[in-house]
Amino acid sequence: MSLYRVHLLPAQQGDCILIEYGRPERPHRVLIDGGLAGTWTHLKGLIEALPIEQRRFDLLVVTHIDQDHIEGALSLFKSPPEGLSFDDVWFNGFKHLEESDLEDFGPLHGERLTTHLWTAPAWNQLFGRRAVVVPDTGPLPTRELPGGMRLTLLSPTRARLRKLRGVWAKRCEEAGLNPQVQPPPPAPEGLEPMGGIDVAALLAGGFKEDDAEANGSSIAFIAEHDGRSVLFGADAHPSVLRASIARLDGGRAKVDAFKLPHHGSRKNVSTELLALVDTPRYLFSTNGSRHHHPDREAVARVLARKQPAELWFNYRGPHTEPWDSDELRAEWRYTTRYPTTAAGGITLDLS
Template sequence: MIKLKFLPARFGDCIWMEYGDGQDVNRILIDGGTAGTRHDIRAVIEGLPENDRHFELMVVTHIDKDHIAGILKLLEENDLGFKVRDFWYNGFKHLTKVEEVIDEDDEDFGAKQGEHLTQAILKHGISWNGDFNHKAVVVDSDVLPKVTLPGGMELTLLSPTPELLEELKPKWVKEVTKANMVPGGVSPVEEEEEEDEDEVFGQEIPDVDALAQTPFHEDHSEANGSSIAFLATFKSKSILFCGDAFPSQLVKALNIIDPNHKIDIDLMKVSHHASSHNTSPELLEKINCSNYIISTNGSTFKHPKADTISRIIKTSRAGTRLIFNYKSSINEVWGVNSLKSTHNYEAVYPEAGKDGIEIEL
């Protein structure tokens, strides 16, 4: 049994996964969405019996606010009310080499939240990167690290590399120094307002064939490059959790698994909310997959992008399912019957009046 809940994480990711034999249930939480997502996570936790509120693993893939803020708010509470076997997160101490500080502003970058998350982990005495001997969660050679969790879930790490973490460090130093904080030091916790959803705008019927042929240009954001990504395998099922990772690194890692064949995947969490720059044709050609989940409400950055969805449709097999954890004026066009029948795919949205979606494999 594998059950996944893609919680309503606004324009971010928050993935609750359960696996087991139906009686003994194990849990993983991957990312926490924006700050307001904390309430959705807490509601699911409080729906469990008090003696069953535990996670085999929590993961913050990287420090962008739409991935870190909800878990940070959860861990800043004095009484967690749950236990965590291990917490994967690359903090400042895991960024191994100082580079020249770059002159770039990115209001979605979350180094300050990264420092506060470090404090929260230490405050509650949670095991931090214990599966990696408390060092960085990285792919540091041509052998991909593998971790088998209690209950038999195997995770194969695909990203990041030490070099990608190094590229993040100057930007981290710049932001926390600007906030009068000490990188890697103890800093006062500041209150932040929880984000409201931005207005979104409708889309015209896309030309799938033309969009799928548009040139691809890879993401170069340091934060996204540092993203933890892994292949999760349980029994005969496998899920590709991409975080916001670079597709070139994912392809490189998947080629280590099998350089000569495609990798069979039951579900892919599409990288960076189906932005234009994180799902390359090469990545899509490297996998056999029929289920693609896109996590975003479409606000702020107007994801998913039509070129990425078009590449998925044209590359994947007939009957492929596009799964969305919101229905928005950005993504509802993919449910148009003429598009679905022409290109032979399905579009799956939450039930009417609800956000977030559950999947069972």
């Protein structure tokens, strides 16, 4: 069977995910997000370890403008390793937020990523250079990448992109996208012990959906290759993911792994969303700093499905370690995977 590997790089509280698929001796590569600026060191090392002729990636997806996803991508464009190229880059810039079938916006804003992409040979190429967006009706968009990778888009919707329009400038500034603004200093680690876990008590609380515009604009998709598939949830809103999954054959997603949206936030991992996804593996990308993800409620909702689950964490820390408990594992029938090094990062091999 051909290769299908997913690397969750140590991206602190963010996402930086490398997918490798195809022939093991000459794999295809897709990069999802760049994490924070600090992630760039890891990513750069990984790219520079590749022979120059293998530094042509099939796709880069910058899921949305939040700092913990975009900052490392900016570093990448600023000083790309020799020979690095992307056949396509998926990123919804300002011009994509409210386009119609007739209009074509010019380069309205000089955000740094947009500036880089403006001259890039391929920007949303597989979408005709228009928005990467799920239409309100009809089938979900699917795109085939070379080497037999099929991507089915689940998020964002046009409504969610439109919502971002009003706060675009502010969010870009926060993400350090405005060249006039220095990137904010690294967030304090904010890692405090979390004490004992009572799953039943965690399940008793209510659910309130994430309403952050930038998260709602996230590009999320299912990536299928040679009989295996992974749902990459970015920081997407659960109601958007649910509505798209309901449009799949059978109204459900059956995948080998689910990268949970928004680093396992309780506002993005709902019981209703989990109920639509059949999977044995749940992937968490976060070190818990700043927002203290994953939220215990989100993990509890996964366990409450009472189906054997593997929890994959790309960091061991105060917010993931408490799940490394024989007692909890026995009661809730799950297994845990943690990085083998203190630096973090974990690789799921579906080959």
